[in-house]
Amino acid sequence: MLEKISLKKIKKTEASDSLREMREQLIDLANRAKADKLPVIITVDGWSAAGKGVQIASLIKYMDPRFYDVESVRKPNAIELRKPWLHRYWQKLPKQGNFLILDGSWYRDTVNALNHGEIDKAEYKRRINDINTFERQLADDGYLIIKLFLHITEGEQLRRLEKLAGSEITRWRVDEQDMKNNKNYDSIFKRYDKTFTRTNTAFAPWHIIPANDKFTAQYNIMKCVTEAVRGACEAKENGGRFCQIPQFDTCGYSPEEFNLVKTKKLAKINMDKSLTDEEYGRKLEKYQSRLFALQNICYQRKIPVVIAYEGWDAGGKGGNIKRVANALDPRGYEVKPIAAPEPSEAARHYLWRFWTRLEKDGHFTIFDRTWYGRVMVEPIEGFTPKERTEMAYQEINEFEKQLTEWGAVVIKFWINIDKDEQYRRFKERENTPSKQWKITEEDWRNREKWDEYEKAVDRMVELTSTDFAPWTIIEGNDKKYARIKALKTICKSIEERLFDKKGGE
């Protein structure tokens, strides 16, 4: 793509009125984006010394600083390296109506990281795939992603680097790597080019900005940004979907397909399983000490464990989680109770609050209720349009795939009880003073929708039982049985990862 870029200068004398006009428009457009609740992400990548900082400053000069956030992307720090690599970008996601402007982006951790030897080619390819998934997920959620690359020629880069290095004030901005990269301009050129080709999608196309001339770059960036924001606002106001006009042919992207494992419908589950007190006591000790030993290995090898708990109200999630937690060193896990999203959460992609709650590697993150609310509560209660929640099965499989790539063991439980058992437990809660806080009118209302929920659960289990993150249905009428099954499943899943079987170590 890069070789097709015209480096023709735009003359300041001819275009400065038009630039001024666009700047005025951008002020109104930012207000319009606010009113339309349009979230905008602008990534600014480019060659060293291409002028990213100056261009960003000039872009935002007329915008209200309360509506945007500018962030520099550098090498990931020690803590960022212990999370999934896209974690730090998820964390920065802007709210609806706000702009996030990134100086550098996830492409830094991909193409630059490869150039600098931080990652190998296989990891590079995985990341290209993750990027396409990430950008598609955001675009599907209504994010406008404007990807800019500031392109300068080899000679121009050398001239600028030498000028920077020649002045005492700016010398610190040039390092050895920059000069080395200039010598390898051609090979880096090819790598950028390949990366652009592979990530030039219809939902997030590249805008290559000729930047040998500062004014030309300024003009093109402003044009590109105002057009995209205007288009996205118009589309949003008309209930449609906006696509930026790609500068080049887009790549043939299609979402990854996953292997699903066979599952059973809830109605087919044998709910009679139980344990005696004696069996329970014995097995509890056995699996808890096994889990404790496994946690130690995970901690040392920095393997993250993510456990997702779902289940019927009064299914016994709390008590079950407690038995798991009791087995663990308390400094190595956190339980995340998930309730209705807060305003700042509802104003972002629904997966944001789960991404940002992940503990670092070597630790356990236990979710009490999860991202699966998206395909159960939301469509049934009508919080989100069905065509949007329907996308969640794919999105969730992708999310869990990325957790697995990070190295995580992902374990998902549906704690199943039957309708009679739920009734009994609701009544018991109502009649026990210390448990009354656990039962609300909403629980009774949800119970009336049992059949609807059952269908949704069956479908969820069917569509999201991937080979890397399958569901485990736990027969929960007997709490003792349920706890042991959960503990045993966790132990086995970790052991499978640690001691091969599925091709682990």
Add this chain to the structure above:
Amino acid sequence: MLEKISLKKIKKTEASDSLREMREQLIDLANRAKADKLPVIITVDGWSAAGKGVQIASLIKYMDPRFYDVESVRKPNAIELRKPWLHRYWQKLPKQGNFLILDGSWYRDTVNALNHGEIDKAEYKRRINDINTFERQLADDGYLIIKLFLHITEGEQLRRLEKLAGSEITRWRVDEQDMKNNKNYDSIFKRYDKTFTRTNTAFAPWHIIPANDKFTAQYNIMKCVTEAVRGACEAKENGGRFCQIPQFDTCGYSPEEFNLVKTKKLAKINMDKSLTDEEYGRKLEKYQSRLFALQNICYQRKIPVVIAYEGWDAGGKGGNIKRVANALDPRGYEVKPIAAPEPSEAARHYLWRFWTRLEKDGHFTIFDRTWYGRVMVEPIEGFTPKERTEMAYQEINEFEKQLTEWGAVVIKFWINIDKDEQYRRFKERENTPSKQWKITEEDWRNREKWDEYEKAVDRMVELTSTDFAPWTIIEGNDKKYARIKALKTICKSIEERLFDKKGGE
């Protein structure tokens, strides 16, 4: 204090029933704390090898893991070192109804940091003072703080360290520093002792736990925690205030007194100041480029700048902030718009959301509305009882003092307009389509309370204009004048810090 601790063993045979009983009670007490919205912080400090991890595990074994969070306190990491030292503890504050259990605490960064040569004696003393302030602020807000120190004797410590070092599995847990500390047991003993004496306050007294014997420690911890939580719940249910029974005489603590500078009442401000367009254009350029140069120095010297904007509705905060932001490198500042608190914010100390929004040193944090909502909006709208908001003047001065100690330049603006000017601007907003989102019914309602607000502002300015963080009243009827005054004040305040005058460098 330490030398008075009885190391007498409690016999397992005699007390294990009683321990079991307390454990059962703790389950109910945790539920009760949840219902009462009582936030609890338990800090567990102690000698190396005193068994902190084991004791924490045993304490929480019976609690619901959704209600507590256990965190290990280690040496601060690179990012934590660029924030105020208490920042990482503020960040971890539990919500009302939840428990935070810390393995190590802010005392690690004080007494241990001094022992390890990370800080000097003057800094140690400042931190002791900060700690007393921090703990009092939390206690005043209803937090229950239980401070435990696990005490073992020199011989017992040596025995344990040698045992740990002797086994291949546990060897990694003992480092050189531990052995060195054991040799210096006596001098460290004295330092701990002094620290306890200085921080043994009525609102957060120390509990020294004899820990040579594991069971004795377990028993005493459980006794101490259940008594405190029960007491705090009872007090909260009866609308009273709870104090733990101190093991030793408490220290004579009284809040720091600050020097206030003389201020003017709003009614005495001359509101006729204005600038011509020509003066404005010239001065804008002058101060913006001066500020840009100053930002560069702050960035290099890692000096944080905190700017707080308050003012009447339609006072022109947005446009003012924009002129400041325009002068700055966008990668070096963030504007934080402050609205009504979200549920997770309202469930914590009101300063929490400001502490957690601070950018790292070398950066500018610009607050659009601030912590001063506590003494304006809250008492007038009646969100918080008056006796509680009255404490805020002291709390805020302490907060800003701590920012100053961190090295920050703290600048506070009240943008003042008169009542007629506000009316004109409200009307203009209503009549301009692109500005209509800026004006709501609430603005008109607030306007009716002008006199009440004016009184509150006068009082706020009087009581929180400290010599380290004075208010600047900005005459805002003329927006041009207001913007230049803000820019000029920011430049001057930074220059004062950089180039002495008030004893800067």
